[in-house]
Amino acid sequence: MTILNTDGTKPIYVQIAEWIETEIMNGHFKSDDKVYSQYQLAEMYTINPATAAKGLNLLVDEHILYKKRGLGMFVTAKAKEMIMHKRKNQTLKQLVQDLVLEANRLQITEAELIEMIKEEKLEEGGQ
DSSP states (O other): OOOOOSSSSSOHHHHHHHHHHHHHHTTSSOTTOBOOOHHHHHHHHTOOHHHHHHHHHHHHHTTSEEEETTTEEEEOTTHHHHHHHHIIIIIIHHHHHHHHHHHHHTTOOHHHHHHHHHHHHHHTTOO
């Protein structure tokens, strides 16, 4: 379980939604699996159930979760693919933009930056 950052600028409900997305990405929740209820999340993280519900509803709005009346929230069939697409096209793109901006400030060449990325990928066991 991840620890919420209550001192940061990212709202708690967004952190809850991102944590559930990560659980889906890691295979802990699969298609049509029931996810935690707002009350379970509230108890796990010692937060208001309304905050937890807001995080869950964010994922419903993005079609990552769906509601079954009286039964709870469940993972949609394409949830993992949708999360990957969103993270690649929003989160990762923003990180790359920030990285390039900082590299420019530090006068790091493109070749140096690419080499740094390759080294990091090797250390992490990637290709």
